[in-house]
Amino acid sequence: MHHFEYRGGELYAEDVPVRELAERHGTPLYVYSAATLRRHFEAFDSAFEGLDRLTCYSVKANSNLGVLRLLGAMGAGMDIVSGGELHRALKAGIPAERIVYSGVGKRPEEIEQALEAGILMFNVESVGELERIGRIASRLGRTADISLRINPDVDPKTHPYISTGMKKNKFGLDMGTAMATYLRARDLPGVNPVGIDCHIGSQLTTLEPFLEALDKLLDFWRALGAEGIAIKYLDLGGGLGITYDAEEPPHPREFGRALAERLRGLPLKLILEPGRVIAGNAGILVSRVLYTKDTPSKHFLIADAAMNDLIRPSLYGSYHKIIPVLEQERPRRAVDVVGPICESGDFLARDRELPEVEQDELLAVLSAGAYGFTMSSNYNSRPRAAELIVDGAEVIVARRRETCADLTALED
Ligand SMILES: *Cc1c(COP(=O)(O)O)cnc(C)c1O
Secondary structure (H helix, E strand, O other), X not given: XXXXXXXXXXEEEOOEEHHHHXXXXXXXXXXXXXXXXXXXXXXXXXXXXXXXXXEXXXXXXXXXXXXXXXXXXXXXXXXEOOHHHHHHHHHOOOOHHHEEEOOOOOOHHHXXXXXXXXXXXXXXXOHHXXXXXXXXXXXXXXXXXXXXXXXXXXXXXXXXXXXXXOOOOOOOEEHHXXXXXXXXXXXXXXXXXXXXXXXXXXXXXXXXXXXXXXXXXXXXXXXXXHOOOOOOEEEOOOOEOOOOOOOOOOOHHHHHHHHHHHHOOOOOEEEEOOOHHHHHHHEEEEEEEEEEEEOOOOEEEEXXXXXXXXXXXXXXXXXXXXXXXXXXXXXXXXXXXXXXXXXXXXXXXXXXXXXXXXXXXXXXXXXXXXXXXXXXXXXXXXXXXXXXXXXXXXXXXXXXXXXXXXXXXXXX
16 A cells, blocks of 8 residues: 555645656655555554564665654664664664664674664674674673574575575574574673574565564574573564565565464564565656657667666566556557666666656656665766655655765765
């Protein structure tokens, strides 16, 4: 569910015509719906109502400060993967004790920054990282609460680039060595093992892999208890999928019910790290068609948004629904929607049946709220798009459009 709908023949973002936003703020343009973000967070978080829990929104999905502030105000914690994301979360006013720090390659200065801030815990992914956190914490006269990220060797049946909990992936500790690492953590000064963590992948469309991973983690948790290691937190990561095309991912309620069956009564606080399911369908990318072009084999729509703005189609072959901002009955035809970048991999859609669109018309690329702007770049020296948050009839410029001066500001 989202709040981008046709009204009276044109697309609206909540109560504002998208055409007006494009005329006023230019294209390409990211537009987020505050009501949709709130609704998704509420639907997700309330699905686990009976359980002691903390929902830590995954900052990398959409790290705009306006988005973080909105979710923080609803009680969200944050899952971060870098010092830059820690900076954003703190700047957005998120209390440090609601921040968990994941990621396979934390730098020493990032570890120090997080210790100084007083985050809830580190999700540790290697022995080397564990020892480094212990050393840094000891030097600072602190003890770092940590969990170990377990790689449960579960196939999440998603795109290979975003599956993270299989044996061959770089993430986490395999179950064979995890126990020895917990024992090491128990005896190591500067760290205190308080949690157990996994994150098996993104855009999962069934619950089975989550439950398989959970069962493995619970078995492991019992084994830890037998070793006298008292665990408070069970972090199941993120990964719940969304509908881009025809996927039918489980509703958070089903997820909540399935977890409650297994966790109710256990002395564990559940941590979840949803990203895509909160932000994905809460954003669109608005683009203007610069040219239409027929070749003997294809009909191209050359849009002013490109792979530097939204890389998911190029990187993962992802599907994003594309609709004209102006709703009109018209014939359909198969087109490639491409951007201005000098790569044949620069496309937003291929061989897509779309209503016939004219030069200078506006298109909306849907489901672009997660892993859209955050993965954008300046390739081809393209200033990055502006980001707006629409809240009812109110429009907030959440990030101004970059200028050419911004492009060279660090090189002058
Ligand atoms: C990316 C990531 C998430 C969020 O994944 P979604 O699929 O967006 O929900 C959560 N936890 C970790 C550790 C991640 O790397």
